[in-house]
Amino acid sequence: MHKVLKFTSILLGTLILFIILGIICLALFVSPNRLKPFLTEQVMKYTGRQLVIDGDMSWTFFPHLGVKVGHSSLGNPSGFNNKTFAEVSNITLGVKLMPLFHKRIESNGMILDGMKLHLIKNKDGKVNWDFKTAAVTPRNASGTVKTTTVSGKRAAMGLAVSGLEVTNTAIDYLDEQTQKYYDIKNFELHAKDINLTKAFPIQSAFDFTVNNPAVSGHAALKGDAALNAAAEIYSFRQLEFSANIKQADKKINLNISGDVVANLNEQTLQWKNFKSKVANVSMTGDLTVTKLKTNPVTKGNVQLAPFDLKETLQGIGENVSDLQTAKMVKGNVDFTIDTNGLNAEGNFNIDTLQASNVTLTNVDTKAHFQKGILDLAPMSANLYQGTLAAQTIINLNSAAPEITSHMKLTNVQAQPLMEDLGGKDEKIKIGGTANFEMQLTTSGLEAKTIVQNLNGVSQFNFKEGTIIGVDLGYLVDSAYALAKRQSVTATNTNQTNFGTLTGTAMIRSGVINNNDLFSDTPRFSVRGAGTIDLVNKKIDYTLQTVVKQRSDAKDNLMNLYGITLPVVISGNLNDPTVRLDSAALVKSVGEQQIKKVTDQAKTKLQEQIKKQLPGKASDLFNGRVGNVLDNVLGN
Numbered sequence: 001m002h003k004v005l006k007f008t009s010i011l012l013g014t015l016i017l018f019i020i021l022g023i024i025c026l027a028l029f030v031s032p033n034r035l036k037p038f039l040t041e042q043v044m045k046y047t048g049r050q051l052v053i054d055g056d057m058s059w060t061f062f063p064h065l066g067v068k069v070g071h072s073s074l075g076n077p078s079g080f081n082n083k084t085f086a087e088v089s090n091i092t093l094g095v096k097l098m099p100l101f102h103k104r105i106e107s108n109g110m111i112l113d114g115m116k117l118h119l120i121k122n123k124d125g126k127v128n129w130d131f132k133t134a135a136v137t138p139r140n141a142s143g144t145v146k147t148t149t150v151s152g153k154r155a156a157m158g159l160a161v162s163g164l165e166v167t168n169t170a171i172d173y174l175d176e177q178t179q180k181y182y183d184i185k186n187f188e189l190h191a192k193d194i195n196l197t198k199a200f201p202i203q204s205a206f207d208f209t210v211n212n213p214a215v216s217g218h219a220a221l222k223g224d225a226a227l228n229a230a231a232e233i234y235s236f237r238q239l240e241f242s243a244n245i246k247q248a249d250k251k252i253n254l255n256i257s258g259d260v261v262a263n264l265n266e267q268t269l270q271w272k273n274f275k276s277k278v279a280n281v282s283m284t285g286d287l288t289v290t291k292l293k294t295n296p297v298t299k300g301n302v303q304l305a306p307f308d309l310k311e312t313l314q315g316i317g318e319n320v321s322d323l324q325t326a327k328m329v330k331g332n333v334d335f336t337i338d339t340n341g342l343n344a345e346g347n348f349n350i351d352t353l354q355a356s357n358v359t360l361t362n363v364d365t366k367a368h369f370q371k372g373i374l375d376l377a378p379m380s381a382n383l384y385q386g387t388l389a390a391q392t393i394i395n396l397n398s399a400a401p402e403i404t405s406h407m408k409l410t411n412v413q414a415q416p417l418m419e420d421l422g423g424k425d426e427k428i429k430i431g432g433t434a435n436f437e438m439q440l441t442t443s444g445l446e447a448k449t450i451v452q453n454l455n456g457v458s459q460f461n462f463k464e465g466t467i468i469g470v471d472l473g474y475l476v477d478s479a480y481a482l483a484k485r486q487s488v489t490a491t492n493t494n495q496t497n498f499g500t501l502t503g504t505a506m507i508r509s510g511v512i513n514n515n516d517l518f519s520d521t522p523r524f525s526v527r528g529a530g531t532i533d534l535v536n537k538k539i540d541y542t543l544q545t546v547v548k549q550r551s552d553a554k555d556n557l558m559n560l561y562g563i564t565l566p567v568v569i570s571g572n573l574n575d576p577t578v579r580l581d582s583a584a585l586v587k588s589v590g591e592q593q594i595k596k597v598t599d600q601a602k603t604k605l606q607e608q609i610k611k612q613l614p615g616k617a618s619d620l621f622n623g624r625v626g627n628v629l630d631n632v633l634g635n
Contacts, residue, residue, distance in 0.1 A: 069092075170185050180212050344369045383412060412436070466498070
């Protein structure tokens with residue numbers, strides 16, 4: 001037994017000695033630089049591109065046998081201004097010795113350091129990473145194509161790499177057709193136990209910038225990869241991708257996870273158990289990509305968990321001064337992405353939405369997005385004890401969104417709506433049950449700009465309401481006192497009750513024009529006309545008030561029957577001046593008195609003529625005399 005152990009020890013010692021001697025001879029007499037012409041020739045043969053190895057090639061012995069290649073570069077094909085496709089500072093490849101005796105290649109690791117990759121799509125639409133057109137197919141001596149068949153199982157068993165390290169790598173992409181530029185820096189890739197038979201862990205991280213629009217950020221990825229090269233199936237299980245994206249003052253945090261399987265033979269990619277979180281928005285779903293190598297078409301469905309939209313917009317740096325509340329936003333979306341862009345359709349619900357101080361609840365809408373146009377129809381909501389029904393189209397193809405909307409408000413309580421729109425301190429408000437129908441167009445991103453560009457038409461009616469801030473009865477009493485040259489004793493209640501109030505409006509550049517307002521009250525009728533400037537917050541409006549009933553009582557206020565009482569509302573929209581137009585009133589009273597005197601003169605004259613002239617002659621003469629008196633007295 002002792003001799004056997006001794007013999008074995010001598011044999012192993014001798015074997016180790018020969019290995020050491022072989023390594024020494026390899027280092028002294030076989031220079032890897034001799035491989036440069038062969039490598040250059042093979043690369044040119046199979047890719048049609050020039051490989052330049054201007055760095056030194058040397059053997060490595062610790063911790064494993066391997067070869068280290070210095071600075072190398074691979075050229076671009078013709079048709080590209082940049083001569084270099086890729087370059088690397090150094091590559092180190094280690095090989096395990098024992099598997100070589102069993103005709104297996106097992107690498108203990110590969111290290112790529114300082115790689116620069118320049119991807120280009122030129123003005124003709126050609127890309128410099130397409131090696132198929134440049135490759136030369138090997139042929140045998142007879143000129144026929146030489147083929148080599150290797151079973152997938154054998155190939156899979158013939159290669160294993162214990163690790164891959166890619167450090168200090170930079171990748172840039174230039175599209176000369178669109179002038180878009182993408183830049184990746186500080187790219188790192190780490191993989192362990194790489195083989196073609198089972199999954200292995202992989203992780204990567206990099207910084208990126210985009211020029212149009214200007215976007216930058218940092219991204220990281222990790223998961224378990226499985227590579228079936230023979231079947232061209234590549235999968236990534238438990239994939240986790242995160243990115244911090246910055247655009248100007250806006251910041252977005254993105255996290256995506258799931259299981260991805262790409263089948264290049266069938267040109268498909270499937271993403272199962274898709275989960276994503278953008279800021280505070282969580283999504284789940286599935287997506288599928290077809291025609292992966294030619295014209296990719298992505299289809300999917302995502303469900304949005306309830307989230308706070310205002311918090312989302314604040315988190316990415318958006319101005320939300322005009323948005324007070326947007327709670328419990330949820331929905332689901334079906335989408336397709338192809339050469340025509342994004343086509344998406346979904347349903348959304350918002351529990352409570354308050355924008356520009358107007359509060360809506362239970363907002364439901366169906367959304368469709370295609371070719372930069374967002375169509376929100378139908379849309380419904382509850383507001384101020386009434387309902388909203390709307391159809392809105394938003395064109396996002398221009399710098400400022402263009403908005404077209406048709407909406408109906410039914411049985412809305414007007415006073416709280418107007419108080420939220422203009423503030424509770426507004427001097428003039430209208431109460432009652434309101435109905436509106438509006439056709440509006442505008443454009444802009446901020447509330448001020450949207451108001452400035454507001455155009456459209458509207459019609460409205462109010463029932464059983466109140467004009468708060470104007471007491472027309474008090475103004476009628478004041479007019480009577482003025483006509484009688486008496487002091488005003490009536491009390492100003494600052495409101496007028498009415499049965500109905502109707503009208504239409506034209507809106508141009510944020511200015512409302514109305515000339516057919518009509519209100520019916522128990523005591524008088526009112527017609528109104530004027531403008532409301534929403535941009536500059538000004539009003540210039542006149543209410544023409546007419547007493548409805550006649551009374552012969554000398555001291556009854558209704559003696560103003562037939563006289564138009566003009567009430568002028570002007571000045572700041574939130575605090576306008578309300579006054580009786582005295583000059584117009586005096587003129588109306590004077591005209592009424594002149595008419596009264598004229599009527600009395602006509603009556604007396606006609607009575608005298610009738611006494612003097614008989615029958616038809618009297619009627620004929622009275623008619624002509626009446627016409628003459630009307631012309632003379634201006635009746």
